[in-house]
Amino acid sequence: MNFSITNNYVLRKDYGEYRSYVKTSIRKSAPAHTLAIADSSALYKAVKELTDSEYSDAKDPTESGGPVSDYAKKLKAFVDTYNNTLQSTSKKTDATARRFMKKLKSLTEEHAKELNNYGISVSDNGTLSIDSGLTIKTTKRFETMFGSKSDYMTSLMRIARNISNHIDSRA
Numbered sequence: 001m002n003f004s005i006t007n008n009y010v011l012r013k014d015y016g017e018y019r020s021y022v023k024t025s026i027r028k029s030a031p032a033h034t035l036a037i038a039d040s041s042a043l044y045k046a047v048k049e050l051t052d053s054e055y056s057d058a059k060d061p062t063e064s065g066g067p068v069s070d071y072a073k074k075l076k077a078f079v080d081t082y083n084n085t086l087q088s089t090s091k092k093t094d095a096t097a098r099r100f101m102k103k104l105k106s107l108t109e110e111h112a113k114e115l116n117n118y119g120i121s122v123s124d125n126g127t128l129s130i131d132s133g134l135t136i137k138t139t140k141r142f143e144t145m146f147g148s149k150s151d152y153m154t155s156l157m158r159i160a161r162n163i164s165n166h167i168d169s170r171a
Contacts, residue, residue: 010046010049010070010073010074010076011042011046011076011077011080011081013045014042014043014045014046014049014077014081015038015041015042015081016041016045018037018038018041018042021035021039021084027084032088032091032092033092033167035084035091036085036088036089036091036097036163036164036167037163037164037167039081039084039085039088039089040088040089040160040161040163040164040167041160041164042084042085043078043081043082043084043160044157044160044164045081046074046077046078046080046082047153047156047157047160048157049074049077049078050074050075050147051146051147051148051153051154051157053071053074053139053146053147054067054139055139055140055142055147056139056140057138057140058138058139059137059138068136068137068138068139071136071139072136075120075130075136075142075146079128082104082108082127082156083127083128085104086105086127087127089101089104089163089167092167094167096167097163100159100162100163100167103159104126104159105126107152107156107159108122108126108128109126114145114152115128117145118141118142118145118146119131119133119134120134
């Protein structure tokens with residue numbers, strides 16, 4: 001499966017009550033603290049979705065759908081929520097937000113080479129992008145990096161939870 005997935009239902013689901021913050025037009029006018037909370041909560045859910053995925057050698061039964069297609073949507077939602085979290089915490093001026101943003105970037109930089117092996121590039125500013133040539137035939141090979149035993153994903157969940165718990169919702 002090649003990647004041409006845009007905004008998808010998985011992303012909207014991850015944002016839950018903050019679903020409207022998926023839209024760029026709404027994000028522009030939203031308060032930084034609200035975005036940081038919405039994004040980090042969605043990142044936590046996106047990471048959880050990936051770690052809870054069933055990893056197997058099974059292929060999609062049709063061109064248009066199946067577990068591999070669903071996994072691709074989860075992977076795209078993860079990348080989007082990660083980038084949104086990085087962006088929203090960078091807009092915050094308090095020390096707590098800056099500390100978590102640095103942890104997020106540092107963790108991803110540590111795993112940049114591994115991520116690249118899975119078709120995800122880490123830019124100089126720390127954002128992630130899915131390589132346009134990424135083809136997913138089965139989900140099994142992604143389990144090491146994105147499964148429940150992944151140190152990277154476990155650490156990301158902890159950071160995302162800390163951001164949403166420690167960002168002042170009034171500031």
